Amino acid sequence: xxxxxxxxxxxxxxxxxxxxxxxxxxxxxxxxxxxxxxxxxxxxxxxxxxxxxxxxxxxxxxxxxxxxxxxxxxxxxxxxxxxxxxxxxxxxxxxxxxxxxxxxxxxxxxxxxxxxxxxxxxxxxxxxxxxxxxxxxxxxxxxxxxxxxxxxxxxxxxxxxxxxxxxxxxxxxxxxxxxxxxxxxxxxxxxxxxxxxxxxxxxxxxxxxxxxxxxxxxxxxxxxxxxxxxxxxxxxxxxxxxxxxxxxxxxxxxxxxxxxxxxxxxxxxxxxxxxxxxxxxxxxxxxxxxxxxxxxxxxxxxxxxxxxxxxxxxxxxxxxxxxxxxxxxxxxxxxxxxxxxxxxxxxxxxxxxxxxxxxxxxxxxxxxxxxxxxxxxxxxxxxxxxxxxxxxxxxxxxxxxxxxxxxxxxxxxxx
Numbered sequence: 059x060x061x062x063x064x065x066x067x068x069x070x071x072x073x074x075x076x077x078x079x080x081x082x083x084x085x086x087x088x089x090x091x092x093x094x095x096x097x098x099x100x101x102x103x104x105x106x107x108x109x110x111x112x113x114x115x116x117x118x119x120x121x122x123x124x125x126x127x128x129x130x131x132x133x134x135x136x137x138x139x140x141x142x143x144x145x146x147x148x149x150x151x152x153x154x155x156x157x158x159x160x161x162x163x164x165x166x167x168x169x170x171x172x173x174x175x176x177x178x179x180x181x182x183x184x185x186x187x188x189x190x191x192x193x194x195x196x197x198x199x200x201x202x203x204x205x206x207x208x209x210x211x212x213x214x215x216x217x218x219x220x221x222x223x224x225x226x227x228x229x230x231x232x233x234x235x236x237x238x239x240x241x242x243x244x245x246x247x248x249x250x251x252x253x254x255x256x257x258x259x260x261x262x263x264x265x266x267x268x269x270x271x272x273x274x275x276x277x278x279x280x281x282x283x284x285x286x287x288x289x290x291x292x293x294x295x296x297x298x299x300x301x302x303x304x305x306x307x308x309x310x311x312x313x314x315x316x317x318x319x320x321x322x323x324x325x326x327x328x329x330x331x332x333x334x335x336x337x338x339x340x341x342x343x344x345x346x347x348x349x350x351x352x353x354x355x356x357x358x359x360x361x362x363x364x365x366x367x368x369x370x371x372x373x374x375x376x377x378x379x380x381x382x383x384x385x386x387x388x389x390x391x392x393x394x395x396x397x398x399x400x401x402x403x404x405x406x407x408x409x410x411x412x413x414x415x416x417x418x419x420x421x422x423x424x425x426x427x428x429x430x431x432x433x434x435x436x437x438x439x440x441x442x443x444x445x446x447x448x449x450x451x452x453x454x455x456x457x458x459x460x461x462x463x464x465x466x467x468x469x470x471x472x473x
Contacts, residue, residue: 061168066098068455069159071111071121072391074394078420082227082253084115090392090421093124095159096452097167105167106448107159107400108426110391111363115289115333116339117364117391119155126461127156136162137327144369154342154367162400162444168445176400177218177438180369180407218406223415225250226392232260232267238270242282243275247434249283249310251414252391254300255291262303269307287313290339296330297327305332312384313360314338322352328355336360336387339461343371344378351382358385363404364418373408386410392417395426402429402436425449 074090091112097105111121127149132138138145142164149157169176225242227235227250235252242250251266254261265286272282286309292300297315304312311334316323318339328335334357337350342365350356358378366372379386387408390401393416405413415436418424429444430437439445 060098061171062103064097064134064142064164064167065100066283067095067131067134067160067163067458068452069093069095069125069458070450070455072394072425072450074293075422076420077422080420082287083289085113087112090376090394091121092285092394092397093121093128093155093159093398094448094450094455095128096448096450096455097160097163097164098452099167099171101171103167103171104445105163105165105170105443106396106426106446107162107166108394108396109155109159110393110397113364113391116362117155121155124153127153128146128159128458129456129461131160131458133457135175136459142206150367150371155364157367158288158363162363165369166443168464171446173440173442175217175442176444177407180373180404191194192270201441217440218438219448220433221402221405221413221415222248222411223413224249225433225434226250226414226417226419227252227264227268229253229256230264232263235264236267236271239271239282240275242434243272245434246432247282248280249285249434250311251285251287254286254290254312255288255315258292258296258300259275261286261300265304265307265309268443283310284308285310285313287338288315290314290317292316294323294326298330300334301327301331301333309333311336311358312364313342321350321355324350325353325355328357334358334385336384336385338389341375342366344374347375347378347384351379351384356384358387360387362389362391363400364391369404376408376410386412388413390414390417392420394418394421394424395428396444396446396448398436399426399429399438399446402438403444 072092072094076088080087086325092108093111095107111124114120139401146157146161169179225247227238239250276282292315294316315327336358337356338360341347341359349361361375363372376386388405398415398418402415416431426446426448428439
């Protein structure tokens, strides 16, 4: 039975302030600028989605570009909304983050209408079966899904347990990095991810401080894994040299050591590296995963819905990576709890054991209630859809098909 039709779709921009600045090679900001989309079905069920607007360094799409794509959709009264999947596919060709918004908001609404958690609608898709599969080797260190209208896939296995996630450590001093790492280990995190890619000497000192801090905090009872993410900030020579001291400190993998536009450079780093190399900015979809594998540029890939555009495309990229023998990680742009809930449901439904699920870690305020973080793992709500509650007044959002003016930009929604 098909889900009820869409009767309303509205979007807006929410500025979420950070209590700790987001700083790495590509960004330095005190706010996460989020684009929200709300979809309402004829039976009254509502779905929400969120994506980063000020993350163009990774997605190549700005807040203005994402809202323009939503403004360019037909009004929700248009017959085109009888096939939301076609609208999603159209957005994906020119603005993947906007496509992700519509895909997730629609899936959230239809899952709620069916009385199912979103993750359960993704199980059995083939590409995502078997969480913690042997291809995701990094989990030891700490093919296309169905559309939102397809609810034939019921919960065919037990509800997901706690979903382990990384603790993020951005740029800063060695002492600051050590403090964050110690707090993460004491809170039960099994992995921390340290942003590197700047001054190698400072990065080396920060990694050493993090290793010492997590070892002290964890004691002899367990090991806290460390990953490093250069965000493409190093030259090949610097990256190769860095892998020696990264290996000395037991770093599990180095992510995107060199600029994403040069797979040959990253392949050269991987050949000489003493730690596994993962691609992030270099991969968006299945085709780019195959390109990385063909070049021998990485041991693993870090995939994001914001870059893939649709859940189907993300699932296909995961399947491609596994088929090529690459480790798979699922990530997200730093975002609010709505975006975190989305990634957690995707990780559970598509069977990805290594995931970044708590991009809201350093928010001062949020507009979403839902997933909880305990013991270094995300616990999904036992509720239909994404299981979240969003405190944004729909009346203050802009109907799709209507441009949002700069003067009306939703700073009014800042908590």
